[in-house]
Amino acid sequence: MPATAFLSYSHADEKALERLHKHLAVLKREGALPTWSDHAIVAGDRLDGLISAQLERSQVFVALVSPDYLASQYCYDKEFARALELAAAGRMRIVPVILEPCDWLSSPFKDFAALPKDGQPISSFTNPNNAYLNVVTGLRRIIEVAGLETGSMVNEVAMSGHARRPRIKQDFDSIQRADYADQAFATIRGYFRACCAELGRIGDDLRAKFEDMDGTAFTCSVVNRAKRQGGEAHITVHNGKSRNSGFGDISYVYQRHAERNTSNGSIRVAHDDYQLFLRMDNFGMMPGRDRDKTTPEQAAETLWSEFVRQAGIEYD
DSSP states (O other): OOOOEEEEOOGGGHHHHHHHHHHTHHHHHTTSSOEEOGGGOOTTOOHHHHHHHHHHHOSEEEEEESHHHHHOHHIIIIIIHHHHHHHHTTSOEEEEEEOSOOSGGGSGGGGBOOBTGGGOOGGGOSSHHHHHHHHHHHHHHHHHHHOOBTTBOOOOBOBTTBOOOOOOOOOOOHHHHHHHHHHHHHHHHHHHHHHHHHHHHHOTTEEEEEEEEETTEEEEEEEETTOSSSOEEEEEEEEOTTOSSSSOSEEEESSTTOOTTOOSEEEEEEEOSSOEEEEETTOOOOTTSOTTSBOHHHHHHHHHHHHHHTTTOOOO
């Protein structure tokens, strides 16, 4: 039975909760991490009793930490206080998600490994979607690596800033590899869709268009009107769905609405004794990163950056 996550948040941070729900859509659709928040409460429910009951039956406590959360008597003094008791009894895993800069390191939250990575506040990211993807990746890792099951919770407490995680050798079959490729394609597609929307809000000089071609392909165009020559970039990305095309599990070509029989590069699913990961062909060594072990989020960021660079757009 999959673990249930209790989402604890201040109502002042409701927009952040809504955004997190959208990024958790794939996990919830897979049935890997059912979530509960007080949005599920309907008229006539006994509020305190229902919230308490849901908290007691959950195995993961996701706290959206902000100045408003730390100031909330209900969130901090009741929900989080009870979560600490359940964590001490080995019945719950506490996952702080840092929304904004606040004094959380002076609270008991400091004892738990926070998301996004290193407790960097989501509000500090240039593209908040990158932060939420990092949160989802962390939650997925908890599920896949720690193997959360009802009744067998081991709380992961940060010690000297580093959480201990067991490394378990395993074999990966064709279905697992295909599912990972589907997940990676969905992540890349979602990243491109979000980044196109972000570019469209920046100013009149930038235009971006994202189009789903079908369930296994999308195309994207970016126009930089400030650049008279070479101010356009186009890309089509295909999910290979394990076809023997020689173009990898995910292929891309720098054209609009390109067919499957062309490719400028590919992304392949690979694995070692412990984990699945991606390998990106036709890319040099990325600074600070092993290109032979790339996550779907890293692949999305790298491919987008290379794509828009062709239109004269780069990120700090």
